[in-house]
Amino acid sequence: MDTIGYLASGIATAFSGWNFAYVVIGAFVGTWIGMLPGLGPATGIALLLPLTYGLDPTGGMIMLCGIYFGSMYGGSISSILLNTPGDVSSVITMLDGNPMARKGRGGAALFCSAVASFIGGTVGLIGLTFLAEPIARFALRFGPAEYFALMTFALVATATLLQGAAVKGLIAIVLGLMVATVGIDLQSGAARFTMGSPDLFDGVSLIAVIIGLFGISEVFTNIQEIMARRWGKVATVGRLWMEASEWARCRFSFLRGSVIGFLVGVVPGAGGAVATLLAYAAERRASRHPEEFGKGAIEGVAGPEAANNASVGGALIPLFTLGLPGSSATAILLGALMIFGIQPGPRLFAESPDLVWGIIGSLYVANIVLVILNVPFIGIFVRMLTMPGAPLNAIILLLAITGAYSLNSNVFDVQVALLFGVAGFLLRKAGVPLAPFVLAVALGGNLEQSLRQALSLSDGDPAGLVPGGIAALFLGLSGILVLVATLAPAFRATARRRTETAKTRPQPR
Numbered sequence: 001m002d003t004i005g006y007l008a009s010g011i012a013t014a015f016s017g018w019n020f021a022y023v024v025i026g027a028f029v030g031t032w033i034g035m036l037p038g039l040g041p042a043t044g045i046a047l048l049l050p051l052t053y054g055l056d057p058t059g060g061m062i063m064l065c066g067i068y069f070g071s072m073y074g075g076s077i078s079s080i081l082l083n084t085p086g087d088v089s090s091v092i093t094m095l096d097g098n099p100m101a102r103k104g105r106g107g108a109a110l111f112c113s114a115v116a117s118f119i120g121g122t123v124g125l126i127g128l129t130f131l132a133e134p135i136a137r138f139a140l141r142f143g144p145a146e147y148f149a150l151m152t153f154a155l156v157a158t159a160t161l162l163q164g165a166a167v168k169g170l171i172a173i174v175l176g177l178m179v180a181t182v183g184i185d186l187q188s189g190a191a192r193f194t195m196g197s198p199d200l201f202d203g204v205s206l207i208a209v210i211i212g213l214f215g216i217s218e219v220f221t222n223i224q225e226i227m228a229r230r231w232g233k234v235a236t237v238g239r240l241w242m243e244a245s246e247w248a249r250c251r252f253s254f255l256r257g258s259v260i261g262f263l264v265g266v267v268p269g270a271g272g273a274v275a276t277l278l279a280y281a282a283e284r285r286a287s288r289h290p291e292e293f294g295k296g297a298i299e300g301v302a303g304p305e306a307a308n309n310a311s312v313g314g315a316l317i318p319l320f321t322l323g324l325p326g327s328s329a330t331a332i333l334l335g336a337l338m339i340f341g342i343q344p345g346p347r348l349f350a351e352s353p354d355l356v357w358g359i360i361g362s363l364y365v366a367n368i369v370l371v372i373l374n375v376p377f378i379g380i381f382v383r384m385l386t387m388p389g390a391p392l393n394a395i396i397l398l399l400a401i402t403g404a405y406s407l408n409s410n411v412f413d414v415q416v417a418l419l420f421g422v423a424g425f426l427l428r429k430a431g432v433p434l435a436p437f438v439l440a441v442a443l444g445g446n447l448e449q450s451l452r453q454a455l456s457l458s459d460g461d462p463a464g465l466v467p468g469g470i471a472a473l474f475l476g477l478s479g480i481l482v483l484v485a486t487l488a489p490a491f492r493a494t495a496r497r498r499t500e501t502a503k504t505r506p507q508p509r
Helices: 003-015 019-035 040-052 057-082 088-102 106-139 144-160 166-180 206-227 244-266 271-286 299-322 328-339 353-374 378-384 389-406 411-429 434-457 469-504
Strands: none
Touching: 003 019, 003 106, 003 353, 019 040, 019 057, 019 353, 040 057, 040 206, 040 328, 040 389, 040 434, 057 088, 057 106, 057 299, 057 328, 057 353, 088 106, 088 271, 088 299, 106 244, 106 299, 106 353, 144 166, 144 434, 144 469, 166 434, 166 469, 206 328, 206 389, 206 411, 206 434, 244 271, 244 299, 271 299, 299 328, 299 353, 328 434, 389 411, 411 434
């Protein structure tokens, strides 16, 4: 069967049985979660993952991917109306979306965001449809050394590509790998860092870590926001339509942002935040009115929102074909696949075509469902934003604790989630990013296994880690990224001192 045939089969799967209901539920809940200040896709998927335990793998993944897609849509709503991004990838939309809302053009900004999200999502899904299988076939050539190099690159790229947090991102990687080593060593049978607790013999539960880092820590952060009285007020919505001049200004922005978002999404660690930033910069360079950016330029909404949703299709390619999540949201999806007993990688398309094409087909359906939800029902979502912070956080905490307990019906998992909730809050306060941490926990076991296998095949010779050009390329890129990340702050500090010295130096008469 060719690609089009598989896609048609996947769309049929999305409409079979309860799957369409899962698409609609995921899209609606994802939009609601995405627009709530600070939550975003990773937290939403982590909180609602336990609800899918009783579903079949296809239905469960369809719902979770619908939440992922929907939250990328919904993040722009709070950015535009509250000047508070629902997720880090919606920060750029806030720069021009909120000034439009303050001018009474919030409706136009929301409509533009919905259209851009649909176009960007479609472009990203087309890329996923036609590029995923060729990449998977190429990845079948990979051995343990290539996988070790690729996972190393994914971890380093995730840490170093985060804006302004490269060194802290590397620290998060180290901390995550330390957590991943807890448990019984599969090679020697020795207990590592278990402190004599039988509950830790199987390691620390990835899902409990995720629920704590993103769900419970979010509650602590939101409580701090409420106490500081920073919970936002909804701005003016106005008419839900764009003027003819605004359509003309955005027609190329949609396409530019979509292409940029997809290409950036494929790169591990880049994700929606980097995609929206690059798309915004491209729109500002291409605009005939660059002076309007930051004051309500509609291209500043169209380009980044298209890039944000196009990055979803790009990010799913390394997850499905290589088993490498490039962001915190896709790391949680990796954990979900493992819970369902599915190992993503080059053989996924051959061994589980119904599952993977069902997910891809459901995303096409979800993209249409989200347009229907985001345009006519925008008034309902706006009223949801007026929910007081206290009951909202109580609901989040209840979902987090219930989800952690339902993993194994074990109180120990709740304790792990609470512990990592406190750790996540402290890491956020220290400016340490959570995405590299959870990615290291998710990939730590496979990384160690690939390293040991590669060294075993070479009789312990470190040269066995670079048997060919692919491994050498990824390890070389990883080294360059680490070098740049560690030296860049020193160079910036030196440049800043020189600038300050030049300003204070007396000028010759």
